[in-house]
Amino acid sequence: MVDILYTVIIYPLKTIFEVVFVFARLTFKDTGISVIFISIAISLLCLPLYNVAESWQRLERETQKRMKTKIDKIRAVFKGDEQYLILSAYYRQNHYHPVYTMRSTFGLLIQIPFFIAAYSFLSHNEALKGTSFLFISDLSLPDRLISLGGVQFNSFPVIMALINCAAALIYTKGFPLKEKLPLYGTALIFLLLLYNSPSGLLMYWIGNNCFSLIKHLYDKIHTDFKKIVLRSLISLLCFAMIYYVLAVHRGNPRVRHIFAVMLLLLSIMLWIIPVLKRNMQKAAGPDYPVNRLFLFFILSCAVLCMITGLFLPSMLVASSPQEFSYIDNHTPLFFVFNTFAQAFGFFIFWPLCFFFLFSTKKTLAMTGLLFCVTALCNVFLFPGNYGILSIDMVFENGVNPSVYEILVNIAILCIPIGIMAFLFLKGFYKIIFPAAALSGIVFLVLSIRNIAFIQTEFQKTSEFHLDKKTEVSVEPVFHFSKTGKNTVVLMLDRATSSFVPFILEELPELKDRYAGFVYYPNTLSFNGYTRLGAPPIFGGYEYIPTEFNKRDTVPVVKKHNEALLLMPLIFSRAGYQVTVTDPPYPNYSYKEDLRLYDPYPEIKARITDAEYTAIWLKEHTMVLPSQGDVLKRNILWYGILKIVPLFMREGIYQQGGWFASLSGYKLTNTLNGYSVLDFLPRLTDTRAEKENTALIMVNNTTHNPSLMQAPDYRPAINVTNYGKSPYAKESEYHGNAAALLRLADWFSFLKQENIYDNTRIIIVADHGAQKNYVSPMSPGFSVNIDNFNPLLLVKDFYASGSIRTDHTFMTNADVPFLAFQGQIENPVNPFTGREISVELKNYPLYVACSGGIHLENPEATRITLEPDKDYYVHDTIFDPANWEKAEK
Structure with a gap:
């Protein structure tokens, strides 16, 4: 219950603090100034509330003063029940109730949620750690500016209390003592409560109190030009x-x-x-009664809450329920309901508080209706083409609407806004009310349908979910042989081949650290997404899109599973010790469904992604929000982004930062894969039980990239060195550089253990970056070649010398052939009996440029392809002339 109250009441205020803080830091580039800025901004935002509180207090004082003489006489003449009855009658005659005395404390009460929100945001803010400002060495610690006899004292709490008392002294001049005492008492309480608080938090309250002092001084000025002076x-x-x-x-x-x-x-x-x-x-239009204005306002607020807190979040989670399952041990519905509670605070609780506090109810009702109409138009008419939204709430294509799109958005929004304003001002409430009510009901029904679907899919996920250990230690799980042969196939999801030359140029030492490797820049992927791009890596050419569809009597999910099992089964049946990690979409599941390996106990399958994140953070003394915290915070921002006009979206999105005060906010998801690569030397030993080994693993460091600290490209909360590459500010580049560096560290370990030479290593990607970074697009040719140009690095047994480049035409479907070459004689597909070969590469290859984003219906037997959008490709993939439309 306490959590719900915090989410509804405090969380919206805390979010406002964070937005103002981030905005100020982006503007002024100084954390200390940002703290002062939020103090001023929040004080200005709260000014109407304080004015209402003071008007109530003034009304209470005037009422008490007016009734005092009569009340004193009643109390002097009557006693007991008779006094109570007469006082009650007198109060009724004056339309007064004793509970109204609470109005005098409203100014104090209204500060409580703001105090809690400020304390919650500033007291443990990682952005303040180690940050100095003027004479303060660390804003996250008490100031300790006064030293007497070797004992340090904090000065900020005392300054805050003195300013607070000065403001109270001016404000309560002429008030009775009983009204002065609570304010002085509050100053003392704050002094005691905040004495050992961070100096950043005290700076906020000092600024807040200075604002109150100036305001009270301003209120004491008796002039008709006060408002003009203030506006000026x-x-x-x-x-x-x-x-x-x-x-x-x-x-x-x-x-x-x-x-x-x-x-x-x-x-x-x-x-x-x-x-x-x-x-x-x-x-002004008709004078609506207050109850009707309330209905207009509450309906508008309810629809906004329904859209941002229930409909859009449930649509988002329903798009992939498995991905939202068991994150921080939460069900996917947790993120929907948590977002709804946040939206309830933003769009219902606090707006209703303002509605009842302020007298401009008609203006508020009309404003609410216009916001509601704007939100509906933006959600359905201007959804934005931002690409896939990752689980860490980052859009594939970013959010960057053009000036033309912004102008069109504004022009079109003027039409429904004008119509609604006309209806409201002309009193057509019989049209407005049912329309608003109907839209709310529709969103509720659609949300319930989404919720039911999410719950159904979650129950399927629970059938194969693996309970993870609460405490994971970094112990060897990959066992290599010193005397036999070791084969490693590592799929780096979305590793982009075109970045490699720039990485090698920036980090030339990698040329020798990747001794014996061959880099194949002219490599093709058959799809720009994992669903169709990964099966060829594991199963070869029988699992490229066109070959997939030739066996149209076998369900696609079964063929996908065959691809994942092909290399492990062939190696295992040849007597190899086989380990598999993090296979992509087994059983067409986004989560760790390892059941397809159950019939083969000789194959050791395990999940490593996110297993070592917590211990990595602990060892590096880094505090980051968990993936669940990222989702709890940013799903609501996703809803807000969808309802606002286009010109506001880029500012809200903040390149995936979503106004988070911690600059390393996106690192959590990156570390799920990065920690595995960083720990590879500790996860590897030379105690294989068999003569030969095969390790087939997948890693997502390059799929969930963040900006890293160059030149070593290691995770950092605040990145100060972005490197010297032309793509220094691109997280995709940083993710690729970090992965190659950590693998180089692993290779150094393998060399030290004398198992590098007898190990064949194939590093491959399912596809490249969705955004076009390097490969130029010719006029009239719209294909992003980078997307279909996956990384391919191959080191054979006992190969040596600096890394070299080979421009031979390759595809990621060559991987099984390369892995078996010289080890498995005449390997055949255990499911079809066909020989593993690369003959199809001699013909133009079909590239499924369309689709591939979402998993197919498991019952389907064919992949959905769109020849009018797809291509046949041969030879050099960088020559647009070699790309021929599949449908002519």
Whole structure:
């Protein structure tokens, strides 16, 4: 229950703190200034609330003062029940109730959720650790600026309390003592509570108290020009910020320009709104009763909550329930309901608080309706083509709408907004109300359907889920032979071949560390996604898309499983000790379904992905949010991104950061694969039980990349050195460089243990990067060659010399042939009886440029291909002339 209350009440405020903090840090590039900025910004945002609180307190004082004489007489004359009855009658005559005395404490009560949110955000904020500001050495620690007799004292809590008392002194001038004491008591309590708090948190409260002090001084000025003076000051501040953003700041140009326009509009609206308010009565429309305005407002809020907190999250999770299963031991529905609780706080709890507190109910009701209409249009008319959204909430294509798309979005939004405003102002509530109610019901029904589907799929996942150990140690699980032969096939998911020359140029030492390797840049993948790109790696040419479809009496899932089993079975039956890790989509499952290996106990299958993340973080004293924390935070942001206009989306997305204050927020998912590569020397020994071994493994470091700290390309929360590559700011490049470096460390271990020469190593990818980085596109040729150009590095037994490049036409379906060559005589597919060969490479090969993103229906017997979008390719893949449309 406490968690739910925190999520609904405190979490929205904490999120606002984080958004303001990140925005300020991006703008000013200084953490200390960012803390001061959120103090000012939150104070300004809360100003209307404080004004309401003070008006209530003023009303309570005036009421008490007006009734005091009569109440004193009643209490002097009557006693007991008679006094109670007469006082009650007197209160009723004056439309007063004793509970109204609580109004005098509202100003104090309203600070409590903001205090909790500020404490939650700033007291343990990793971004403050080790950050200095002016004379403060570390914002995450108490200031300890005063030293007396060798004893250190904190000065910030005392300064905060003194400013608090000064503000209370000015505010309560002329008040009775009983109204002054709570404020001074609050200052003392805050002094005691926050004495040992981080100096960053104290800076926030000092700024907050300074704002209150200035406000109370301003309120004491008796002049008719107070509001004009205030508007002038805010306008000057806006223009100063505009100058800074445009002339000094060097961030994203479009974001800077949008921010400058918003500041300009704010400064203009400060002067226009008062004029509009004086002239609104003529066009105000009908005077709706409060209960009807409430219905309009609550319906709008409910629809917004339903879209962002239930419909969009359930659609997202329903797209792949298995991927959301057992993350931090949560069910996929946990992420849906947690997001709904967050959205309830954002779109219902706090908006209702404002609705009941403020008198401008008609304006709020109309604003809510317009927001609701805007959200509906943006969700369905402008969903955005951002590509696949990964499990760490990063879009494949990024979020970068063009200026044309933004202008079209704004122009089209004006139509429904104008219609709704006209209906509201003309009093057509009989149209508005049922339309809003119907949309809410539709979203609820669709969400329930999604939830039912998610639960059904989760139950299927639970059938093969493996309970993971609570404590994992780094012990050898890959056993190599010193006397026989070892074969390693490593699939680096989405490793991009075209990055290799740039990595070798930046890190020339890798040329010798990859001794004996051959780099094949002219390598083809048959699809741009894992579902169709991986089976050829494990099964060879019988499992390329066109060959897949020739056996149209066998379910596609069975053929996929055959591909995963082919190399392990052939090696195992030849007497090899076989280990398999993290096979892609066994049984067409996104999760660790290893049941297809159950009939073959001689094959040791295991999951390594995410097994070593926690211990890696512990050893490197790094604190990062778990994958579950990333999802709990960012799924709501995904919903918000979908409902806002296009011009706001790039700012919300923040290149996958989603306004997170911790810059290493995306590292968690990267570490699930990276930690395995980093621990490979400790996971490997030379105690194989058989003469020969085969290791077939998959790793996702290159599929879930993050920016790393160059030149070693190791994980870091705050990256300061991005390297010298032309792709230094691209996380895809960093992921590839990090993977190759950690594998080089493993090779050094193999050399040290004298098992490098007798080991054949094949490093391959299922496909390349979805974004076009290196390979140029010719006019009229729209295929992203990088996407179909997977990494292929091969080291044969006893090969030596620096890494060399071979431009022979290769495909990732060559891998089984290369793995068996010279070891298994005349290898045949155990499921079809056909010989493992590469003869098909002599003919144009079909590349499924279409589809491949989602898993097929397991009952299907053919893969869905679209010849009008696909190509036949031969020879050099970098020559567009060698790409011929599959359908002419």
